Amino acid sequence: MSTTTPDTAATGPLLRRAVDLDAADPLASYRELFIGTDTDLSYLDGNSLGRPLKRTVTDVGNFIQDEWGGRLIRGWDEEWLHLPQVIGDQLGRTVLGAAPGQTIIADSTTVVLYKLIRAGLAAVTDPARTEIVLDTENFPTDRYLVEGIAREEGLTLRWIDADPASGVSLEQVRSATGPATAVVVLSQIAYRSGYLADLPGITSAVHDAGALVVWDLCHSAGSVEIALDDANVDFAAGCTYKYLNGGPGSPAFAYVNARHLDGLNQPIWGWMGRKDAFEMAAGYEPAAGIRGFLSGTPAIFGMLAMRGTLDLLEEVGMTAVREKSRLLTAFAVQLHDAWLAPAGVTLATPRDPEQRGSHITVDHPAFREMTATLWEQDVIPDFRAPHGIRIGLSPLSTSFTELYRGMAAIRRLLASA
Template sequence: MTIQQHPLVGNPEDTAAALQQRAAELDRQDPLAGYRSQFIGTDTPLSYLDGNSLGRPLARTANDISTFIRDGWGGRLIRGWDEEWLDLPQAIGDQLGRAVLAADAGQTVIADSTTVVLYKLIRAALAAVADPERNELVLDTENFPTDRYLVEGIALEEGLTLRWIETDPAAGVTVDQVREAAGPRTAVVLLSHIAYRSGHLADLPGITAAVHDAGALVVWDLCHSAGSVEIELDSAGVDFAAGCTYKYLNGGPGSPAFAYVNHRHLASLNQPIWGWMGRKDAFEMASGYEPAAGIRRFLSGTPAIFGMLAMRGTLDLIEEASMAAIREKSVKLTAFAVEIFEAWLAPLGVELASPREPGDRGSHITLDHPGFAKGTVASLWDGDVIPDFRAPHGIRVGLSPLSTSFAEVLHGMAAIREQLPQ
């Protein structure tokens, strides 16, 4: 294989100096640079390249939570449910919809885990189709494991057929592939907006239109895109979407997921996990289940209030900074990481297992090399450089636009280079 030489390839000392100068210039020009200091740990030398798995906490989160313990939980006690807490799933859902999803109010709710939310949405979508001739579920071979497992389980429960889209692990699902796979027997298509391995950014509006042209409904997994790229669910006509809040939304480990259901479906939909919080007038404790009006019917059990508190700070920042500015920095961060890859890692046999065009990827890239293993990442972690590993030999470099600096990217990529034979 012929390695194309990057302009910075040459004398290692000259290359390092040029990259350091470029990182410093990019940080000086970064209009979002001031937000970085609002996150805990950014004043240390640690290079955090795993924000696509778990975001850093905001400094204000500690005060938000302690204030809640003292004044909310401690001060209001059970009165808090009537005064605010019961409304938080929808209130925070509406802010998330407004700030991140370009979704009108009343379509987004915070609830459960991503796995549970996806189960609810897929089963609700199947019930909405209600056509025995449409007995196929479409998904791709490189989708996140929980998505694949869920659909396999639902297909087994309901006697449905799975139609798999074979996806290039270094790329992602295309509109043409969806048009070929979806047809008169398709009921529901489940896809991820950003591929968890490669970072490929799917054409959400184009694929949604292709699914609708086939007469089917689409469920989008937004786990790797919510808070990192611009999303416009309403204008794209998306039917259903789910996502987690502990990556780019900084909700903390295990913070609850979100569910989006387009207005046009809400009046007639039923979701499969009936619980008291999704019932009309929950505190009547009445016999029989009558779903609440609107998006609240997608709740089941008692809301996880603690898990919602942290994400409010990030949603405030996103509304202040704008998703357009966040996406612009995301593109620049991954482009700089690829620039470093070309100068330092490609000549050592590392491959970029992500799309080359910045507009075709989300906020992470994957680097492949036969020498990369779990032990490689463990060694990097020991040195306070934190990417993550994806078998068989990929290192993912995840870059959170609000909390990651360009100098931090350079430091982390240099450490990855040091793990390779020179």
């Protein structure tokens, strides 16, 4: 809760709307579980780095004292070796709509995506399938990776020219895929605009073309409902430091549909992905199932923080999280229309709440310089070139009055520019 109590009579209907939304919010009490929410700082960048839970301080401290300090090397045999899959299964069950044995916590998002794309290409046996489909507005890592893989493998890139204010449509995917398509690489939520792609429809269209799909879930895991198994998705990856609150650089996850796991090869062979990591024998024989997608030693510290958020998400359910996300972004759009649009700001996000994730983007030429000033005032959105501010709204830790304060600060700076 804020350290100040707004005077709703003095500040008008939009603030009263924010206060009423907070009062009616069934998730409001969860905000108090996060560090820093008892201040007037307006944090509008949960889609880049989530706030830490208060319990994380205790969890990490206990781990250092009792597990690392107390059990030392014995911790690997007693628990740590199993954590990537244990936490992966909880993530799959709670957030991804994935049955056990298909999700694992592994490397950075970049490395996980590389593994999945290369594994998908290796699973395609038709020599006529020489194209990788991707879009012009995907996150840079995804584009750079695919460009590099295409160069390594002598493949052709087929680009979907996506609208920066929305994203890739089902019709565009149908037009771009065909007998030459091997793998399609897309993001469920566009990192800039917040556009929510039709994951089930696009996955079905890719399969109709005889190809495989790799989904980047970085901006959707923990903010929208996902049903990977129901959609028959082939592969998916995502980071854990946004809506899953794993902390800076926490490791990403890999999802591989069970139907692909037998005989599937990923390209980065490491000791932890071998069938018996401690055998130390000559020759690589991959571990069975999803564990074969590990490579090096798991980042145990990087997994600790996300366990708390997964417990919360399992308690409240993704349906409730998604509903608050819709309400938060709808209020952000309302504030934009009332305050920012008259100052020349444009909304670069779909207006339909069913077509957007948990952030909106607003554009104005002054925003590049303005972002630093906002940060100095304890209002923290982030800037995305050429002139967009993203308003990232993490449903468990963001209040409506916090959003109001942040948008009000943007309004004041525009008025004084």
